[in-house]
Amino acid sequence: MIFFKKKEKKDSGDDIPIDLKADSGAPAENQQREIAARQGEAIPPLKELLYDALVKGAEKTMLDYSRDAVTGTYLIDGVWHNTDPRDRETGDAMLVAIKLLCGMNPDERRARQEGKFMVEHKVTKAKFLGKVTSQGVKTGERVIIEVRPKKFKGFKSLDDLGMREQMQERLREHMRAEQGIVLIAGPPGGGFTTTWNVALNSTDRLLRDFVGLEDKHHHETDVENINMTLFDGAAGETPDQIIQKIMLTQPDVLTLADLCNAATVNKLCQLANAPKEGKLIIAGVRAKDAVEALLRVLLLKASAPDFAEAVRAVLCVRLIRKLNDTCKQPYPPPPQLLQKLGIPPGRVQALYREWQPPPPDPEEEKKKKKKALPPGACPLCELEGPLCHGIFYRGRTGIFELLEVNDELREALVKKPQLEVLRNIVRASGHRGLQEEGILLVARGLTSLNELQRVMK
Numbered sequence: 001m002i003f004f005k006k007k008e009k010k011d012s013g014d015d016i017p018i019d020l021k022a023d024s025g026a027p028a029e030n031q032q033r034e035i036a037a038r039q040g041e042a043i044p045p046l047k048e049l050l051y052d053a054l055v056k057g058a059e060k061t062m063l064d065y066s067r068d069a070v071t072g073t074y075l076i077d078g079v080w081h082n083t084d085p086r087d088r089e090t091g092d093a094m095l096v097a098i099k100l101l102c103g104m105n106p107d108e109r110r111a112r113q114e115g116k117f118m119v120e121h122k123v124t125k126a127k128f129l130g131k132v133t134s135q136g137v138k139t140g141e142r143v144i145i146e147v148r149p150k151k152f153k154g155f156k157s158l159d160d161l162g163m164r165e166q167m168q169e170r171l172r173e174h175m176r177a178e179q180g181i182v183l184i185a186g187p188p189g190g191g192f193t194t195t196w197n198v199a200l201n202s203t204d205r206l207l208r209d210f211v212g213l214e215d216k217h218h219h220e221t222d223v224e225n226i227n228m229t230l231f232d233g234a235a236g237e238t239p240d241q242i243i244q245k246i247m248l249t250q251p252d253v254l255t256l257a258d259l260c261n262a263a264t265v266n267k268l269c270q271l272a273n274a275p276k277e278g279k280l281i282i283a284g285v286r287a288k289d290a291v292e293a294l295l296r297v298l299l300l301k302a303s304a305p306d307f308a309e310a311v312r313a314v315l316c317v318r319l320i321r322k323l324n325d326t327c328k329q330p331y332p333p334p335p336q337l338l339q340k341l342g343i344p345p346g347r348v349q350a351l352y353r354e355w356q357p358p359p360p361d362p363e364e365e366k367k368k369k370k371k372a373l374p375p376g377a378c379p380l381c382e383l384e385g386p387l388c389h390g391i392f393y394r395g396r397t398g399i400f401e402l403l404e405v406n407d408e409l410r411e412a413l414v415k416k417p418q419l420e421v422l423r424n425i426v427r428a429s430g431h432r433g434l435q436e437e438g439i440l441l442v443a444r445g446l447t448s449l450n451e452l453q454r455v456m457k
């Protein structure tokens, strides 16, 4: 009897401090969805999964349904990590429950479906917005669950993103200019959207009139006080067709998250270069570094002389994970390594890396077997938080490259727009690229060489 009572309690999932709620229907509908979702008794394992994801700070949880199993992966600070697989029976029941909670059709396992739900912490009462996307794939079905705080505390300022004050000041100077083009560059998924928004947030858009252009299918800009005009890229509309119209309002600054064709670049250059009443243009480019961003614009077959005249600066960014302070491990850097990194001898006493277990000692091994750590745990963080959950990294910061375009570079953009030529000019001017900026972060002990290698790949 006692056994059954215990089991009953555990199966209700009461020991997990979150509640899952329907959120996308009318109140009566939501209530029905919650009742329906509870029928299959899969709410406890679902809560367990989502709570684990929340604790570990996962931005996304991906479930892949194949014939025999359900594999799970978490996206944490931009990197996918495996979690325990589920058997099909449990996994299927969980999927039915979450689909019912979201008002999705549990029988539909091929066509793409989207739904919303809510997570509430029982103790803190904090609310989290949940989003589910399901879609049939070759091997079965793929489900992505995103859970984020209702009051989202993302990067808001250049400080939050880790840009040093001196670089912020130089960037602000370009953003305050009356005319010219400032480019913001990053690889897709590597921090472009974050930096785009943080950079726009740091402009003087309360003092000047900002207008923005954006493809309605590629939402990037989430900044107040920018008057957005949307165009339909999928229907063949391009920004150049509407620039004229939006300039009738006489704005001071125009933003466009993606320079997509030569006609657009040429129009923007004309606006930026106009002798009187020139405009400031802030535009996005998908590129790995600042020099590549300049070349990408030219590769659209835009007018090189006009572009070279207009462009003032390129800000390039890469997000990099920070080592967890609790468990990061110092090591004396070999002199050859410091030399290779260009760090003067004596400047840095220790570099840091992910915690690595000491070489196994047979006696210790015996003891350890008795109190084995759960998989994915970190022995140092277990003793003293904050926890890294065996990932050894926590949170991210930005690596920035700010390339200010000088006359020599302008001339080369017109006469010899080749990667190596441009790189040599930039290097000779003493400019620090992403790699060098990243090494500074390693030297400061914020991140590891492994991580720098990963993000620069």
Ligand SMILES: [Zn+2]
Residues within 6 Å of the ligand: 324, 326, 327, 355, 378, 379, 380, 381, 387, 388, 389, 390, 391, 392
């Ligand atoms: Zn740790």
